[in-house]
Amino acid sequence: MEDIKHKIEELRKTLRYHSDRYYNDDAPEIEDYEYDMMMRQLKELEEKYPQYDTVDSPTKRVGGRADNSFESVEHTVRMESLQDAFSKEEIFDFDRRVHDVVNNVHYVVEPKIDGLSVSLEYVNGEFVRGSTRGDGNVGEDVSGNIRVIRNVPLKLNRAIPFIEVRGEVYMPKKSFERVVDRQLINGEKPFKNPRNAAAGSLRQKDSRVAAERGLDIFVFNIQQIEGVTLNSHKESLDFLKELGFNTVPYYERVDNIEDAFSKVEEIGERRGSLEFDIDGAVIKVDDFAQREQLGSTAKFPKWAVAFKYPPEEKQTRVVDIEITVGRTGKLTPTAVLEPVHLAGTTVSRATLHNQDFINEKGVNIGDVVTVRKAGDIIPEVLCVNEKHSSSNFVFPDVCPSCNEKVVREADEADIRCINPECPAQLLRNLIHFCSRDAMDIEGLGPSIIETFVNEGMINKVTDIYHLDKDEIARLDGFQQTSANNIVSSVEGSKNNDLGKLIFAFGIRHIGAKAAKLLSDEFGNMDNILNASREALLDIEGFGEIMADAVYDYFHTDSALEMINELKAVGVNMQSNTVIKDDRFSNMTFVLTGTLPTYKRSEAAKIIESFGGKTSSSVSKKTTYVLAGEAGGSKLDKAAQLGIPVIDENDFNEMIK
CATH class of the missing domain: 3.40.50.10190 (BRCT domain)
Incomplete structure (x- = not known):
């Protein structure tokens, strides 16, 4: 029995960890299906051995929690999660449980949108607040970011005294692809899937970020309402449409569980062709009075069930392995595959992550592999089914872009090109340099920078400050006004705080906050250039990795040459932080x-x-x-x- 108890405790610990990574960090480490199977195993053990059951088990709790960075919102009506089902038999078991309590049941079937659940509140038809689900009882106020979502009505078509609706914020697949492309260009770790991209965007402090990422919403439930009486779910969804909400698509009322499951299968067949991700379909009792009779458990309503679709897997052959170079010099391998139809799309490429992953899976050109696409923009290789090579693929010793020797740093999985003049890194470095959190040069977006590079107008960072407005205006698609604006924005960036310039350099391990700390600590660029490793380590929040990265960067000839050229054109090298007095010095x-x-x-x-x-x-x-x-x-x-x-x-x- 001790073995059973230990197994239950280990499952709870593992589920809590992965729940936190999914709901609160927006950085899942396992697929939904693996998580669901662990949750099911825990539930079965708790039912079989009730002496080990606890009230705080993950089987009884919604996964998220309110984030302290936003104001807390206590939900008047609890935002419940749904009981999952993975087979037709379980769906029919749900129907039997429903009929044990009520008769003459009709169901509504709708897609289960894979996004972030939110509550929207309206007073007299005006939007007043938007909040996340959190743990179901307490969420976080994200009204500013909710307001910029295109399909959230700020004023309803009728002035209802009060209505609270529940919806799912999601990122359309095309928006997700654009965001990931931008992240890869900037050398950032890309979002794993659209759900986490949506969650990460909705928790941004700057609502402009959420607006840029193209979020959308489907509304699927009325939590509470005043001034209107509604008797069924289908009626409420139709009413939500009248009010101006973008309701969950493809919902349908059916007369029995057989028709309900047929609708679930129909939605599943559409899955690959939809412009948004779904991870299942939901079956709900339509009549509100019957729902009241059925009630809820500690975690789930007894009047609804979610059928979860399993991730689709296919076998195909690796015809090539390509190596690309990112902004930070990281070499990334991608398997080129014989095209295979997977989850509604044709897949011809799959990520291989790094050399360790390749060694672990034993992958090489010519091998037959299993690939899975479970929300990722690039499918991944799960395993090798047929080995047609005597060894595993090995990374090249030199960079495929500049032919300089590559290195693998101690305790790291990544292999990198450390040549700052590497052509493959140039475009990504330039895009990062001009980005909002860096030098914030308006008008120099990725496509325009790429045009200037292709035209030979920019060959290194400092060339940005030598752009000629007349030369720009002569290019196709540019006019004198846009050329003047670009040059004016470049000129204005010279006055930025030193911290923004340091961040713009793209030093490994140094984000915007660390760059600001460097700027404020040393006051000017010369002091930073002369700082010892020990002085860098004394900065609050700096460890050895960050200190070494800064010291090594500012002691390379290429960095010193660039800084001198930037000084020569008048780029600010001083911290702009104004010190009124030093009462908080050393605090x-x-x-x-x-x-x-x-x-x-x-x-x-x-x-x-x-x-x-x-x-x-x-x-x-x-x-x-x-x-x-x-x-x-x-x-x-x-x-x-x-x-x-x-x-x-x-x-x-x-x-x-």
Whole structure:
């Protein structure tokens, strides 16, 4: 029995970990099907051995939690999840359970959209708030990002006194492809699938990011309503359409479970041709009065079930393995396949990740492999079925773009080209340099930069500052006005803070926040160039990897040459942070929770203006934790380390 107890505990631990990665980090490590099978195994064990059942088991909880970076929203009507089914027999078992309680049942069948569940609230027909599901009881307020979704009506066609609806925010496949292409060009880790791309976009602090990513929504339920009486789900969906909502497509009312399952199969056949991802179909009792009689368990409504489609797998042959070079010099292998029809599309390429993955799977050109497409933009190889080569594919010793020797750093899986002049990296480096969080050069988007590179107008970063407006205007598709705007934007970027310039360099392991820390710590570029590794390690939040990356970068001839050229054209090399006085000198603040009047970014700027620093994590080096409502785990860490916790009133006294 101890073995059973241990197995249950291990399953719970594993499920909690993967649930957190999926719902809260938007970075799943396993496919939905694997997660569902583990959840099923745990449920069966708990039913068989009830002595080991617990109230906090993952089988009884919705997966997400409210994120402390947004204001919490307590749901008046609980946002429940659904019981899953994986076979026709389970669907018919659901029907028998329903008929044990009610008779003359009709069902509504609809696709299960693979996105992020949200609540939308309207008062007198006006949109007032949008929130995520969270754990079903408490979510997070994402109203700003909800407002920019194209199919969210901000004013309804009727002034209903109050209505709360539930919908699924998703990213259309075409939008997902554009986002991933941009991430790959910038050398960023791409989103794993559209669901996680949608979730990550909806949790952005800057609503412009959510707007750019082309999110959309389907509404599928009325949570509560005042002033209107509705008696069935089909009636409510039709009513939602009248109000102006983009309702879940292909919904249909049927008379029995046989017709319901036929509709599930029909939706499954459409799956590959849809412009959005679905991971199943939902069968719901139509009559609201019957739903009341059926009720809910601790986690699921008893009047609905979700049929989950299994991921489709096919066998094909590897005809070639191509190596591409990313912005950071990373070499990425892609298997070129004999085309195979998979999940509604023709697949001819699959990711092979890195040399370790190739060795683990034993892949080479000519082998027959199994591929699966379960939401990823590029399918992946699962295993080798027929080995037609005597060895595994081996990465080249030199970069396929510049022919310089490649390296594999210690403790890393990736192989990289470290030649900063590598042509394959040039375009990606330029795009990153001009991006919003870097030098923010408006008008120099990826396609225009590529045009200028192809025309020979830009061969390195510093050429951006020598662009000629008349030369631009002579190109096809450009006019004098657009040429003037580009050159004006380039000129304006010279005044950016030093932190933006450092981030624009694209130094490995150095994001926008770390670049700002460098800028504020040393004040100007010359101080950074002269900084020792030890001085870099003293920066709050810097470890050995980051310190080494900065030190090594600024001690390369190519970086020094570029910096000197940028100085010569007038690019700012000073930190623009204005220090009012140094009362917070040598102090580090950690901000957590929701402050009553300040945004956390505003409080951080005040701290910096008095010579202090902010950090995202609590450590022994932390001086104060400035906490608002729902401070979370950072307060626990502060208590463990004995770090003083202050509120906004204390903070205001300190800055008087």
